[in-house]
Amino acid sequence: MHVRRPATLASLAAELGVSRTTVSNAYNRPDQLSPELRRRVLETARRLGYPGPDPVARSLRTRKAGAVGLLLTENLSYAFRDPAALGFLEGLALACEGAGQGLHLVPVNPEREDVAAVHRAGVDGFVVYSVPDDDPHLAAVLSRPVPTVVADQPTVEGVDRVGIDDRGAIMRLAQELISLGHRRVGVICMRLARDRNDGFATVQRQQDAHFHVQRTRLAGLSDAFAKVGVDWARIPVVERFDHNTANGASAAAQLLDSDRDVTALICTSDILALGAMNEAKRRGLRVPQDLTITGFDGIAEAERVGLTTVRQPFLEKGKAAGKLLLASPDPTRPREITLDTELILGQTSGAPRTIEERWFGP
Amino acid sequence: MHVRRPATLASLAAELGVSRTTVSNAYNRPDQLSPELRRRVLETARRLGYPGPDPVARSLRTRKAGAVGLLLTENLSYAFRDPAALGFLEGLALACEGAGQGLHLVPVNPEREDVAAVHRAGVDGFVVYSVPDDDPHLAAVLSRPVPTVVADQPTVEGVDRVGIDDRGAIMRLAQELISLGHRRVGVICMRLARDRNDGFATVQRQQDAHFHVQRTRLAGLSDAFAKVGVDWARIPVVERFDHNTANGASAAAQLLDSDRDVTALICTSDILALGAMNEAKRRGLRVPQDLTITGFDGIAEAERVGLTTVRQPFLEKGKAAGKLLLASPDPTRPREITLDTELILGQTSGAPRTIEERWFGP
């Protein structure tokens, strides 16, 4: 085996008896030197095992890394499990690919507050996806002098943003349930803050939630029900830290155990809703006759089972974030993109049974 | 809005009247200077809007980028749709995360042969996942003087490798079918080369396949059937370029149209097998009574429907690739990791009906 020679542009130039500029040009500006010389340069490079200009050194000089950083709140691997995050990731990847930019996933250890990884990432900009307001990594990103786009997060001064109208979308869903006659409902939501709280969430906790998306959706629900005179404080909201169907099921169980007369379970994600459906089935509750269940996101699996939900365009969101970041040499005017959502009325929602029906059958 | 001042470590040092080394130490080696001075440095940094040492310059100096490059054959976004690739990606991400390394997805435009992206990536090493032997991007990666690990690919001289025993695994599957009595089978496989060929694949094309995994699996099947005297050349092999269930279905249709007496469809991936099952259903063929269908990979959906398949540990494969890359300061001995697979006998395989049964019913 040959040992990799630490050949550099300079050593190559010396070997050839030309200037470093010329060697550089051989790679970057073929029109700046004669074809013959260029051929010789590349030939000698091959012979010496020179792998071409060092990307890092080039980045330093040109002040371009050719990559976009992506900051996620969770373990990197979470992004590959959650369909919504995955869709976003795919969209972002598409945008990067289209622009010939790499996508640098920043490693975040949620245990340690290891902000160093953010500082170490050689990128031209950041996309921040759904991290809590108070996340130190977000602060670290904002401290870096590169353009940033946040997604599914509250607007940050001077930073582009892409998202959906979570509030309006879930309000329309709620209004649908309300018009069907639902008043006594339960809510299942994802984690509201960085501390684990698997159980009921007080109104205070809901309002203080550090995750923008969850906070906004709960607020939308609260407003929608307030309009028809339902006291939100009496609506049970169950929170789950980890986002999976098992937790959707256990949250549904907790909710149904605490109040048997709930007529609908409103979940802030499809994953949770799918879990809730499993629990309903386990209890022999028919959906939607005995219990209405709704989700949020519009993932493929939800569509398959006919879940009533709000469909949001993950992929487009990711693409939009990428385009926003890559197309912005103009840092003066922060932009905000709000994508449309669609209310999907599936087979998991219907009118609640009356009290009589509940006790004496239909 | 404040304009980002291009403050540097040097300007900060000048402002403070200390050396650049001291400022550097304030960030990297707190023990090398008095707490008081460090406090002053950081304070002044904040005041001047100095965001901390530039990651690219640091990388140049330390010769560490803190990131691993990942090369995929397909569009980046393909990786987010294919469950096997996704599992690998997740495993790799976990390994990177554990080591505090970023994961840099290299943008590959399969249209243009834009190898430049490989040269532009500031990474400490590469993982190459299942690209064809003759892919120029692979060559570009190998030309870079950084450690590399290939996965699901043939061994490259001096390069670590991780994979499974595709040949042995599919042979065990084939032997199972053979012992059930199947002799007249059809095969559905993924793309064999970079050129599109949606249709039958000749034996020559099978042997020349540039995708190692597919080539090896077909060879394993060929060998298994040869052992019991089946002439492989007469076994129809249908190839599909794009990997999705729709293509699995159309390939199954093509196969069944060409030979109605096939008793089993052996697919080289679960996705294709799931598509084939859809087609069988559409035709009113009962599985496994009328037709045996098998897959390969062991994805969640396959498990759900009870597909007979080979389960391979994607996640572990990704993890292993990451560990191999990150734990190797020793370039002298290339290593090879072969992970175990498991034959899953589901409900989609059974004994073939005899000719009589086929024509006259059971």
Place this chain on the structure above:
DNA sequence: AATTGGTTCTGAACCGTTACGGTCAGCTCC
């Protein structure tokens, strides 16, 4: 003969940092 223009190549500055090998004052220890 002088000017112009084009091609091809060069020299030197610069990108922002960290590694390495110091210096120097103050202190301890017999």
Place this chain on the structure above:
DNA sequence: GGAGCTGACCGTAACGGTTCAGAACCAATT
């Protein structure tokens, strides 16, 4: 009271490129 140590800080030399303003040369034009 001199040797030896320690803590705190500094100067210089890389790290490996890109870029820009010319220099040198030659041919064509005025």
